[in-house]
Amino acid sequence: MAQFDLNDDSLVVIIGSGAGGGTLGNELAQKGVKVVILEAGDRYESADFVNDEWASFAQLAWKDMRTTSGTWRVGKDFPNLPAWIVKAVGGSTVHWAGASLRFEEYEFKIRSTYGALPGANLLDWPISLAELAPYYAKAEDKMGVTRTNGIPGLPGNNNFRVMAAGAKKVGYKEVHTGRMAINSQPRDGRGSCQQIGFCFQGCKSGAKWSTLYTEIPKGEDTGNLEVRPNSHVVKIEQDAAGKVTGVVYASPDGAMHRQKARVVAVAGNSIESPRLLLNSASNLFPDGLANSSGQVGRNYMRHMTGNVYGIFEKPVHMYRGTTMAGIIRDESRNDPKRGFVGGYEMETISLGIPFMAAFMDPGAWGRSFTSAMDGYSNMAGMWLIGEDMPRETNRVTLDPAAKDKLGMPVASVHYDDHPNDIAMRAHAVQQGSAIYSAVGATRLIPTPPYPSTHNMGTNRMSEKPRDGVINKFGQTHDIKNLFVSDGSQFTSGAACNPTLTIVSLAIRQADNIARMMEQREI
Numbered sequence: 001m002a003q004f005d006l007n008d009d010s011l012v013v014i015i016g017s018g019a020g021g022g023t024l025g026n027e028l029a030q031k032g033v034k035v036v037i038l039e040a041g042d043r044y045e046s047a048d049f050v051n052d053e054w055a056s057f058a059q060l061a062w063k064d065m066r067t068t069s070g071t072w073r074v075g076k077d078f079p080n081l082p083a084w085i086v087k088a089v090g091g092s093t094v095h096w097a098g099a100s101l102r103f104e105e106y107e108f109k110i111r112s113t114y115g116a117l118p119g120a121n122l123l124d125w126p127i128s129l130a131e132l133a134p135y136y137a138k139a140e141d142k143m144g145v146t147r148t149n150g151i152p153g154l155p156g157n158n159n160f161r162v163m164a165a166g167a168k169k170v171g172y173k174e175v176h177t178g179r180m181a182i183n184s185q186p187r188d189g190r191g192s193c194q195q196i197g198f199c200f201q202g203c204k205s206g207a208k209w210s211t212l213y214t215e216i217p218k219g220e221d222t223g224n225l226e227v228r229p230n231s232h233v234v235k236i237e238q239d240a241a242g243k244v245t246g247v248v249y250a251s252p253d254g255a256m257h258r259q260k261a262r263v264v265a266v267a268g269n270s271i272e273s274p275r276l277l278l279n280s281a282s283n284l285f286p287d288g289l290a291n292s293s294g295q296v297g298r299n300y301m302r303h304m305t306g307n308v309y310g311i312f313e314k315p316v317h318m319y320r321g322t323t324m325a326g327i328i329r330d331e332s333r334n335d336p337k338r339g340f341v342g343g344y345e346m347e348t349i350s351l352g353i354p355f356m357a358a359f360m361d362p363g364a365w366g367r368s369f370t371s372a373m374d375g376y377s378n379m380a381g382m383w384l385i386g387e388d389m390p391r392e393t394n395r396v397t398l399d400p401a402a403k404d405k406l407g408m409p410v411a412s413v414h415y416d417d418h419p420n421d422i423a424m425r426a427h428a429v430q431q432g433s434a435i436y437s438a439v440g441a442t443r444l445i446p447t448p449p450y451p452s453t454h455n456m457g458t459n460r461m462s463e464k465p466r467d468g469v470i471n472k473f474g475q476t477h478d479i480k481n482l483f484v485s486d487g488s489q490f491t492s493g494a495a496c497n498p499t500l501t502i503v504s505l506a507i508r509q510a511d512n513i514a515r516m517m518e519q520r521e522i
Helices: 019-030 053-060 073-077 110-114 129-143 158-170 215-221 269-279 353-359 366-374 419-438 499-518
Strands: 012-015 035-038 067-069 225-228 232-238 244-250 256-260 263-266 304-311 344-348 379-386 395-403 409-414 443-447 482-484
Touching (some): 019 225, 269 409, 353 366
Parallel strands (some): 012 263
16 A cells, blocks of 8 residues: 655645545546545444444444533533444445435525525525536436435335334325435445444445545545554644644644645534634634635534334334435425425434433433333434524634543534524424324434434535635635635535535545646636
């Protein structure tokens, strides 16, 4: 495998190895560009994954402390764990469930579509669905998304069958086992899904697409990509002219290393990426790198989420089969007559007994809790996911007191639900409850949002530099050779899971970076 010198200033250095960073690294390597990916976490392989929720969380999760504020329920229940993301090679593509959906056209144009919504900082993306469509197609082919390219859908488990039967009675039409980046048949050198049921804990069969064992090994095979695990980047450096020159990162022993670079791409997720830019403040950018607009860290989105569980007279065994085994898409439209703008989807979800006990409301005590857990085998579950409104005040900042083990200020996440989010959640819980009631649920259990897995915004795309952090190619407005490559690019969150869009943008970004390097623009 490639090993590049710390003083090699011809490299593209990518910070993070998930959907954005891992894909970008492979795409550039395939074009002959020399790349180093710096990953803060360890490198595990499929055989290392643990089919146990708590043990897997201890193995994979980004457990470094964060702080929270705001009225959101996550801040109350999980004040130092606002997000469940992975700290390991592959990033959260190790943890994700595989749902791979495209934005609708209007979801790129929310300011034009929704108008001026009080309390929201709405902005149209500087790109359209038509512009991204060819890259969506490339991503779907790369990831092996079911129900595209002639790939059949996955089978439905009992959890899906219960939801689908209820959806039919309620009158919903677009109900199926989803567009999933999980092999329904052998593909790309990987086997088909074994329906093990521990999708969130890392796919031991390798059927689920993850940069860990797809993009990254392919990039390494070119000889142009080096991945350095356990390399926590603490600062991006720049010269007097404002150009980025490299990064400083810590190895596990706490020693600091300086890797020079021609180009730097930040792909550390929507919490850690703005934190790094803010921690990289300089004389030229005293408020944080690439932050002349003051927008770094702002407009944090994490989707409108919630859950509904139903208990039935007979066993369901929702935990058997893929975690997200089906979807209802009828509500993923913009219909203000419902009392809110934007849309949402309902996706099956199952939690094991340890997480169910932790996330139920109330959790781990009382007759209400124990009687619900008694019905665990007879339980079906769905996750509600919808577009939340970007707000300037929903933001990631540096905590003024708390520091990590390297002495760097930790991320502090502030979030308040917009009234639109609250109205959407109420509607979604009502409809989810109706679905289960229609097929005989004896008890309905709505639960509040979990720690965030869909983190978006905070370094958003904008046509005008004053409105955001990056342009339509993920290049920062302020610094030509600094890019952002993860979900923090998002100008809006849409009513769908974000990974497919992150991968599509990374493929497109790689084309642009390679072209700019060839033409000596960067």
